[in-house]
Amino acid sequence: MIATRRITAAVALLTAAFVLVAAAGQDEQPQEQTNPIREFLDRHEIEYHGFYEARVGARLLDDPYQSKDLTIGEGRYQFDLFSMRDWGDVKVKGDVYGDFVTEEAEFDLREANVFMRPTDSMDLKFGRQVLTWGTGDLIFINDVFPKDWVSFFIGRDTEYLKAPSDAVKVSLFSDTVNLDVVYTPEFDSDRYITGERLSFWHPRLMRRAGEDDELDISRRREFFEEDETAIRLYRNISSYELALYGYWGYWKSPAGFNPALTRAIFPELYVYGASIRGTLGKGIANAEAGYYDSVDDRSGDDPLVNNSEMRYLVGYTQEIARDFTAGVQYYVEQMLDYGDYEGSLFPGSKSRDEFRHLTSLRLTKLLMNQNLMLSLFTYYSPTDEDAYLRPMVNYKASDRLMYEVGANLFFGDERHTFFNQFHYDTNVYAGVRYSF
Amino acid sequence: MFHKISILGLTVSLGLPLMGSAARAAETPDVQTIVNQANRAAYYQGDDGKAAVKMIITDKQGNTREREFNILRKDVQDGGDQNYFVYFQRPADVRRMVYLVRKHAGVDKDDDRWLYMPALDLIKRIAAGDKRTSFVGSDFLYEDVSGRSLELDTHELVETTDQYYVVKNTPKKPELVEFAYYNVHIDRKTFMPMKMEYFDKSSGKLFRTIESQKVEEIEGFPTVTRSVVTDLRTGGKTEMQFNDVDYNIGIGDIFEERYLRRPPREAMR
Numbered sequence: 001m002i003a004t005r006r007i008t009a010a011v012a013l014l015t016a017a018f019v020l021v022a023a024a025g026q027d028e029q030p031q032e033q034t035n036p037i038r039e040f041l042d043r044h045e046i047e048y049h050g051f052y053e054a055r056v057g058a059r060l061l062d063d064p065y066q067s068k069d070l071t072i073g074e075g076r077y078q079f080d081l082f083s084m085r086d087w088g089d090v091k092v093k094g095d096v097y098g099d100f101v102t103e104e105a106e107f108d109l110r111e112a113n114v115f116m117r118p119t120d121s122m123d124l125k126f127g128r129q130v131l132t133w134g135t136g137d138l139i140f141i142n143d144v145f146p147k148d149w150v151s152f153f154i155g156r157d158t159e160y161l162k163a164p165s166d167a168v169k170v171s172l173f174s175d176t177v178n179l180d181v182v183y184t185p186e187f188d189s190d191r192y193i194t195g196e197r198l199s200f201w202h203p204r205l206m207r208r209a210g211e212d213d214e215l216d217i218s219r220r221r222e223f224f225e226e227d228e229t230a231i232r233l234y235r236n237i238s239s240y241e242l243a244l245y246g247y248w249g250y251w252k253s254p255a256g257f258n259p260a261l262t263r264a265i266f267p268e269l270y271v272y273g274a275s276i277r278g279t280l281g282k283g284i285a286n287a288e289a290g291y292y293d294s295v296d297d298r299s300g301d302d303p304l305v306n307n308s309e310m311r312y313l314v315g316y317t318q319e320i321a322r323d324f325t326a327g328v329q330y331y332v333e334q335m336l337d338y339g340d341y342e343g344s345l346f347p348g349s350k351s352r353d354e355f356r357h358l359t360s361l362r363l364t365k366l367l368m369n370q371n372l373m374l375s376l377f378t379y380y381s382p383t384d385e386d387a388y389l390r391p392m393v394n395y396k397a398s399d400r401l402m403y404e405v406g407a408n409l410f411f412g413d414e415r416h417t418f419f420n421q422f423h424y425d426t427n428v429y430a431g432v433r434y435s436f
Numbered sequence: 437m438f439h440k441i442s443i444l445g446l447t448v449s450l451g452l453p454l455m456g457s458a459a460r461a462a463e464t465p466d467v468q469t470i471v472n473q474a475n476r477a478a479y480y481q482g483d484d485g486k487a488a489v490k491m492i493i494t495d496k497q498g499n500t501r502e503r504e505f506n507i508l509r510k511d512v513q514d515g516g517d518q519n520y521f522v523y524f525q526r527p528a529d530v531r532r533m534v535y536l537v538r539k540h541a542g543v544d545k546d547d548d549r550w551l552y553m554p555a556l557d558l559i560k561r562i563a564a565g566d567k568r569t570s571f572v573g574s575d576f577l578y579e580d581v582s583g584r585s586l587e588l589d590t591h592e593l594v595e596t597t598d599q600y601y602v603v604k605n606t607p608k609k610p611e612l613v614e615f616a617y618y619n620v621h622i623d624r625k626t627f628m629p630m631k632m633e634y635f636d637k638s639s640g641k642l643f644r645t646i647e648s649q650k651v652e653e654i655e656g657f658p659t660v661t662r663s664v665v666t667d668l669r670t671g672g673k674t675e676m677q678f679n680d681v682d683y684n685i686g687i688g689d690i691f692e693e694r695y696l697r698r699p700p701r702e703a704m705r
Contacts, residue, residue, distance in 0.1 A: 319565035
């Protein structure tokens with residue numbers, strides 16, 4: 001009953017939004033006079049854009065741990081307001097969507113920030129913002145900003161892989177080196193897999209689990225106490241981009257377990273790393289490494305907290321034919337103090353390998369005046385013997401209308417490995433988006 | 437010194453110097469002088485320049501798509517390397533994307549290219565590609581935009597009319613391009629390329645033209661403000677219009693990561 005009312009509310013809200021959007025979208029007509037909202041925004045020099053989108057996807061396999069076959073079902077309206085003032089820029093971007101999987105109407109504030117350029121050598125951005133750095137393609141080492149793995153696995157637009165941070169970013173520039181400092185006063189975790197909507201390997205139950213066994217999480221919500229600081233020092237030498245990174249915060253997805261609370265936790269984590277990117281032959285090469293210092297288990301003998309790790313990545317991208325690009329990456333995750341980890345494991349636990357090797361291959365082909373894109377991103381791990389394929393077809397029918405179909409396919413031999421734990425979440429999806 | 441010629445240079449590029457005295461000379465200059473002059477005139481005018489560009493792409497069925505972007509250009513060296521900053525405004529799905537090109541004039545060094553995607557706050561490095569690939573889905577090719585080296589072709593002055601020098605350009609490595617040769621009509625007074633005609637490899641027929649349809653004098657520089665490319669094989673055409681053209685505006689050092697993530701205001705208006 002409540003659920004039905006929620007759906008009705010969501011549909012009503014989205015319908016209203018769509019009418020608004022459609023009206024606002026027809027800017028071939030002189031609609032400024034007839035649309036009071038746009039008239040108001042124009043008068044105050046506020047740019048208004050966004051899109052309306054419908055997206056539906058379903059599981060390909062019977063999942064014993066989920067009651068719904070639907071992995072994604074949503075009508076979404078995004079508004080994007082931007083205004084340049086004398087003293088700085090203001091940006092507010094948010095999504096309103098009706099989610100037919102959780103049966104809720106949702107509001108996701110994607111960005112709400114102020115940007116200022118107070119001096120020639122300083123930029124400031126504070127508020128809710130999306131943050132990205134590092135050189136990997138869908139593999140992250142020194143980019144320790146929050147990711148939304150749920151959105152990634154169910155086929156939302158790639159934009160949603162990055163979850164926003166509530167942070168202050170200070171950028172300092174000089175002729176020799178540039179510095180970014182990002183301070184997040186309250187820890188922003190990933191939007192990780194909990195068992196709701198997507199099934200996963202439950203580390204404590206030691207089996208796959210879903211909506212009936214959602215992960216209990218002990219969150220970190222102490223403002224200014226449980227905070228995060230990330231820095232990047234970078235410069236270009238010729239056409240090579242060099243960077244050093246540091247991060248002082250917490251594992252972004254649950255990486256430990258507190259037996260007293262019987263909850264998964266976000267143990268403390270420091271990361272130190274470096275990267276380089278530049279041209280090599282006909283393509284672009286990148287290399288990146290990071291040391292993950294798991295502060296709460298430095299000796300490696302606590303079975304309830306992740307060990308420290310070294311992470312390494314090399315990548316290469318090249319256009320191999322006209323409008324056809326290929327990118328390959330090789331990534332290694334090395335668990336440190338492996339002997340201590342093995343010695344501390346509970347009997348019967350699934351042990352991780354000391355080295356996890358992961359390769360990725362991206363193929364992108366553009367056709368029909370670049371309006372049709374065929375894309376395949378593949379992760380394959382020779383050590384986990386599992387794979388994750390992301391095929392996608394995207395067609396821009398006009399400057400406003402875009403269609404997309406794709407799939408998220410998880411394969412593997414063992415139930416607990418990084419990608420194959422999501423085997424039952426294997427899904428296909430389709431979407432249509434009207435942008436304005 | 438090595439030069440490139442480009443449509444963007446010729447049209448957008450905000451740089452059409454009048455090497456007037458040479459043009460007014462009664463005697464016909466040799467072909468190398470003409471193409472150098474046209475190249476330099478088209479590409480390296482002033483120290484910098486900007487324009488608001490609108491592209492209208494029309495396919496065989498008459499469906500149209502539009503692109504709007506602001507482009508800022510600054511020469512690193514006159515006649516040498518150049519930087520381009522392209523800020524997209526339309527269509528909505530590419531709005532606020534920034535495309536940065538550091539063009540290297542040397543034939544042995546590829547351009548450096550970056551694309552900034554604001555929704556992800558992602559700076560993507562783009563691999564150098566086949567330069568005879570469509571630019572943003574239009575009938576203009578990347579090479580029309582970022583430049584075709586004069587050294588890639590042999591040049592021959594085939595005709596001198598009252599108005600034009602007609603130069604035939606034949607590729608030294610025909611296997612790398614889709615045309616047998618192309619003719620350029622260069623205005624004798626301004627050295628502005630007014631028309632380019634591409635001829636097919638097998639049939640020898642004309643299959644592609646680029647025309648400078650409207651030329652205005654802006655701040656003393658003749659400037660192409662409307663250019664049209666027609667592809668006779670696909671039936672498609674693309675019109676490029678240039679507005680708010682301005683030269684020698686004192687563009688600073690904006691061709692770096694800081695300004696990809698947040699463009700200078702003159703690029704966003």
